[in-house]
Amino acid sequence: MAAAYRLRQLKWRFKLRLAQWLLGDKATAPHFAWAGSGSSTQLCARIAESGHENILVVTDKPLRELGIMDRALASINLQTTNVHVFDGVEPDPTFSQAAEGTALFKAHNCSAVLAVGGGSSMDAAKIIALAAVNDDDPRGWVGLNKAPEKGVPIYAIPTTAGTGSEATMGAVITDDTDHSKQIISGLALLPRAVALDPELMLSLPPGITAATGLDALTHGIEAYIGIWERGSRSETALMAVKGVFRWLPQVMAEPHNLRAREGMALAAYYGGVAINQVNVGNVHAIAHQLGARYGIPHGVANAMVLTEVLAIYGSAAAPKLEALASAIGLPEATADSFIEAIGALRASVGLPSEHEAILRHDIPAMAEAAIVESDDYFSPRLLTVDEMSTILTSICAAH
Numbered sequence: 001m002a003a004a005y006r007l008r009q010l011k012w013r014f015k016l017r018l019a020q021w022l023l024g025d026k027a028t029a030p031h032f033a034w035a036g037s038g039s040s041t042q043l044c045a046r047i048a049e050s051g052h053e054n055i056l057v058v059t060d061k062p063l064r065e066l067g068i069m070d071r072a073l074a075s076i077n078l079q080t081t082n083v084h085v086f087d088g089v090e091p092d093p094t095f096s097q098a099a100e101g102t103a104l105f106k107a108h109n110c111s112a113v114l115a116v117g118g119g120s121s122m123d124a125a126k127i128i129a130l131a132a133v134n135d136d137d138p139r140g141w142v143g144l145n146k147a148p149e150k151g152v153p154i155y156a157i158p159t160t161a162g163t164g165s166e167a168t169m170g171a172v173i174t175d176d177t178d179h180s181k182q183i184i185s186g187l188a189l190l191p192r193a194v195a196l197d198p199e200l201m202l203s204l205p206p207g208i209t210a211a212t213g214l215d216a217l218t219h220g221i222e223a224y225i226g227i228w229e230r231g232s233r234s235e236t237a238l239m240a241v242k243g244v245f246r247w248l249p250q251v252m253a254e255p256h257n258l259r260a261r262e263g264m265a266l267a268a269y270y271g272g273v274a275i276n277q278v279n280v281g282n283v284h285a286i287a288h289q290l291g292a293r294y295g296i297p298h299g300v301a302n303a304m305v306l307t308e309v310l311a312i313y314g315s316a317a318a319p320k321l322e323a324l325a326s327a328i329g330l331p332e333a334t335a336d337s338f339i340e341a342i343g344a345l346r347a348s349v350g351l352p353s354e355h356e357a358i359l360r361h362d363i364p365a366m367a368e369a370a371i372v373e374s375d376d377y378f379s380p381r382l383l384t385v386d387e388m389s390t391i392l393t394s395i396c397a398a399h
């Protein structure tokens with residue numbers, strides 16, 4: 001067992017060196033990001049200036065029915081740009097939904113995609129942008145940096161404040177055949193321009209506001225404590241963590257407070273910029289299993305797992321967690337007090353610390369699957385299968 005763990009560690013350190021050598025220290029972020037009330041107007045103007053005669057808007061039905069898509073597109077110049085809509089995205093989008101969108105893109109001779117929605121719409125739009133000009137099967141693009149180099153321009157107007165997909169070169173997509181969540185990444189997936197418009201987030205229900213907010217917090221924390229030093233990950237991760245602690249309680253108390261909604265939109269964006277440089281960590285490796293097997297929303301899964309993973313790291317993460325405790329102004333700058341503050345925030349926004357859907361007999365398989373995924377992330381340290389199982393058991397409500 002100890003020998004197997006040492007071998008994993010050796011491979012893991014080799015992967016880190018390889019990633020450092022291949023990707024260097026260069027930071028990547030969208031070319032333009034506008035923030036503030038009405039900023040979707042600026043993005044629409046940029047789309048028109050870019051000369052796109054036909055664009056495909058990628059969204060979901062609830063957002064269309066709520067009128068959010070129309071508000072986002074209110075200022076697009078219909079004299080110069082024809083807008084075609086694909087609203088077939090569902091939460092945790094699938095390859096087949098992306099294929100439907102791609103067919104519509106081609107049928108209308110579009111030259112760009114504009115995502116209006118949460119992570120699901122943005123990720124579906126990213127796959128459509130690649131599939132529009134690459135005829136091979138998108139399943140072959142799964143993995144780190146395996147996406148084709150060419151895609152059509154992607155524009156994004158996020159309507160949730162959480163995933164940070166608007167700032168990442170990754171897309172999470174579900175395989176229809178086995179319901180597994182797959183990650184596709186590559187520079188062509190990075191949105192060209194983004195508008196963080198809080199007016200479009202006012203209608204977010206409390207449950208989604210809370211879950212997506214904790215998703216953004218997890219991004220900030222995992223990017224900050226990991227062992228891969230790259231670009232502006234420390235600064236942007238810190239802005240995400242501070243932003244969530246500063247604004248999420250206020251957004252929950254005053255859902256129509258534009259300033260607080262903008263604060264959360266920025267926190268999520270910075271979280272995205274941070275994970276775009278150094279990726280996520282063990283929390284995501286476990287949360288993805290919960291999403292794939294039980295459909296537990298991504299932010300809810302992250303929120304449950306986060307405190308448990310941070311506690312198990314021990315000294316490997318303590319100095320960074322102390323720094324985070326200090327950054328958010330806790331009276332005691334210790335790792336324990338920071339973990340307690342996360343637990344208190346999670347409870348105050350109404351998210352659970354355990355889940356009744358998790359079945360004990362599934363835990364060994366999920367722990368193994370989490371190990372496989374986690375070996376691609378540069379967390380403070382590798383966890384063992386037993387540690388993964390302990391974490392999953394601690395969030396299983398059926399004790």
Ligand code: NAD
Nearest residue numbers: 062091092118119120159160163165168170171172203204
């Ligand atoms: P989502 O896009 O799945 O949306 C969830 C629900 O919220 C939908 O029903 C949607 O209609 C509704 N909604 C969205 N905005 C709304 C608004 N303003 N008002 C009312 N309702 C609104 O949720 P999400 O959490 O943003 O995205 C989750 C997806 O993103 C998952 O598939 C996850 O794996 C992925 N993800 C991607 C990245 C990345 O870098 N690409 C990072 C993290 C997560």
